Amino acid sequence: MSGPLLPTDPASIGGHRLLARLGAGGMGVVYLGRTEAGTLAAVKVIQAEYADEPDFRARFRREVAAARRVTSPWAVPVTGADPDAAAPWLATAFVPGPSLGEAVVGHGPLPVRSVRVLGRMLAAALREVHAVGLVHRDVKPANVLLAVDGPRLIDFGIARAADETAITSTDLVVGTPGFLSPEQAEARGAALGPASDIFSLGCLLAYAVSGRPPFGTGAVDALLYRTVHDEPDLEGIEADEDTGTDLLTLLHLCLAKDPADRPTAEQICTVLLAEDAVPKGGPIDWLPDDVVRGIADRSAEMLALPDIEPTVADAPGDAEPASPGRRRLLMASGAALLLAAGSTAAWAVLRDDDTPGTSASPTRHWAIGVQADLSGPQRTAGQAQERGARLAVEQYNSRRNKPFTLTVKTADDGGSDVRAPAAAEKLIQDADVLAVLGPSNNETAVKVLPAYDGAFLPLLSVSSGALLLTSAEHRSYLQCRPSDALMSFPLAVRLAQRKGTRLPGLIQDRTAQTYSWDCAQGTTLLLRGYGIPPYPRVIPANTRNVKPVVTDMLRAGIDSFIYAGYAQG
Numbered sequence: 001m002s003g004p005l006l007p008t009d010p011a012s013i014g015g016h017r018l019l020a021r022l023g024a025g026g027m028g029v030v031y032l033g034r035t036e037a038g039t040l041a042a043v044k045v046i047q048a049e050y051a052d053e054p055d056f057r058a059r060f061r062r063e064v065a066a067a068r069r070v071t072s073p074w075a076v077p078v079t080g081a082d083p084d085a086a087a088p089w090l091a092t093a094f095v096p097g098p099s100l101g102e103a104v105v106g107h108g109p110l111p112v113r114s115v116r117v118l119g120r121m122l123a124a125a126l127r128e129v130h131a132v133g134l135v136h137r138d139v140k141p142a143n144v145l146l147a148v149d150g151p152r153l154i155d156f157g158i159a160r161a162a163d164e165t166a167i168t169s170t171d172l173v174v175g176t177p178g179f180l181s182p183e184q185a186e187a188r189g190a191a192l193g194p195a196s197d198i199f200s201l202g203c204l205l206a207y208a209v210s211g212r213p214p215f216g217t218g219a220v221d222a223l224l225y226r227t228v229h230d231e232p233d234l235e236g237i238e239a240d241e242d243t244g245t246d247l248l249t250l251l252h253l254c255l256a257k258d259p260a261d262r263p264t265a266e267q268i269c270t271v272l273l274a275e276d277a278v279p280k281g282g283p284i285d286w287l288p289d290d291v292v293r294g295i296a297d298r299s300a301e302m303l304a305l306p307d308i309e310p311t312v313a314d315a316p317g318d319a320e321p322a323s324p325g326r327r328r329l330l331m332a333s334g335a336a337l338l339l340a341a342g343s344t345a346a347w348a349v350l351r352d353d354d355t356p357g358t359s360a361s362p363t364r365h366w367a368i369g370v371q372a373d374l375s376g377p378q379r380t381a382g383q384a385q386e387r388g389a390r391l392a393v394e395q396y397n398s399r400r401n402k403p404f405t406l407t408v409k410t411a412d413d414g415g416s417d418v419r420a421p422a423a424a425e426k427l428i429q430d431a432d433v434l435a436v437l438g439p440s441n442n443e444t445a446v447k448v449l450p451a452y453d454g455a456f457l458p459l460l461s462v463s464s465g466a467l468l469l470t471s472a473e474h475r476s477y478l479q480c481r482p483s484d485a486l487m488s489f490p491l492a493v494r495l496a497q498r499k500g501t502r503l504p505g506l507i508q509d510r511t512a513q514t515y516s517w518d519c520a521q522g523t524t525l526l527l528r529g530y531g532i533p534p535y536p537r538v539i540p541a542n543t544r545n546v547k548p549v550v551t552d553m554l555r556a557g558i559d560s561f562i563y564a565g566y567a568q569g
Helices: 054-068 100-107 112-131 194-210 220-229 247-254 265-272 289-302 324-331 333-340 344-350 379-397 420-428 442-454 467-471 484-497 510-529 547-555
Strands: 016-025 028-034 040-046 078-082 089-093 144-147 150-153 364-372 404-412 433-437 459-461 477-479 504-509 535-539 560-564
Touching (some): 100 144, 100 194, 100 289, 144 289, 364 420, 404 420, 442 510, 484 560, 510 535, 510 560
Parallel strands (some): 433 459
């Protein structure tokens, strides 16, 4: 999905007239651009604050070099780049279709035949990637764009040469949990070869045919554990013996725990899926009709380009959506904070363009939503946030000559990720709600973020701090606090400054799910950077007798102790 350019965005980059934003996150922003010849391109630009950092610039140079070396009809080609510019950029051919992930979510799992052809074409792309000595390292549904003539593998941002020393730490897990290999899950940097991409391809194909990742969903550490130790969930995937090597067998081969037991991309193309060869120059009938219609609709939407001159945020005469202020509020996330605090400055953002600013104007009524755990295990925090919102609104409404009034509307999700989507939908469907505070924990936030994104409804969180919430590209999410990993860094710094620290003990309590994982990972990485790696132990969720673990840690000679878990633990 594309969005309008922001006032701070440049008008052009490297000879490309910028038309819209395609996404933002990580190293920079991706724009939809058009060359002087009229060719469309996806232009990735490094953010200014990172451009002067040697590590980021080196990573971007590596991405450009990696992408230029891959030539395959099923990999998006590079059309231009300047990694040494003041604002380094990379342009690739623009593919207007949806990602594989969007197609599966919108239309359901693909038929077996479609998945076989998909596997054949992606294996051909990986064959070219591996032939030039590269490993992609992030083969996942979001990095596969669908077109009627076949898929396109994108994003070589974390690809690197198989014999190259990684810029990132060897102890850092790189990739997307649920679609990474056991080697990646265990951060075995030196062991990441082409076979790692084949495992990820197996995960992707299993997702495409079943609609679910083969190692489930949930907390990151649980996903990594299942990837390394458990068998994949391939239930319901039918064998298709009439077509040679059936898909189920192929998946088992790709998802072998031992990299040496997996097929190569060349073997998949020439032996295992040889009968699914793609015709040269002819049409490819490989997708079901509803997906093809979805691709056409998405392409038409993406290609409905704005006028070149001038670039404006709100063109005169455009039809207003049902809740105009909601869209405008999203244009400046800071306005959501001002509104939540009861500031009249937000009126300049929210008022209708044709509403006179006089005392005779009718009073507008808006609402702040609060989605929180108001009745469950974290109700103390949830109720405190509700009271804070009501106090701010009360103070604002007591002002004289205010241009609009505010109310608070609540949605209790009980701290449950099962109840969270319904609570979010209640606030999303209320046209008076301009922004939402919450939810109360990481698990509920993960469940509702896509819905708030789709509704362009700002979501401001003061409780959730999981890294995975900010690692993805969300258009409407603002995390109003440091992440859990960053908040744990001072513990490592304190130990590093303490004389005599040699062996810190570290307990990760899985009762705290994502919170404990982020805290443990952040602390571990920093301690290792100081040259004092911890002695780690993991406690299964809801464990009450921790004496054996503590005894083991004391026997190992720990001289300090860190607990990664909730306060109750």
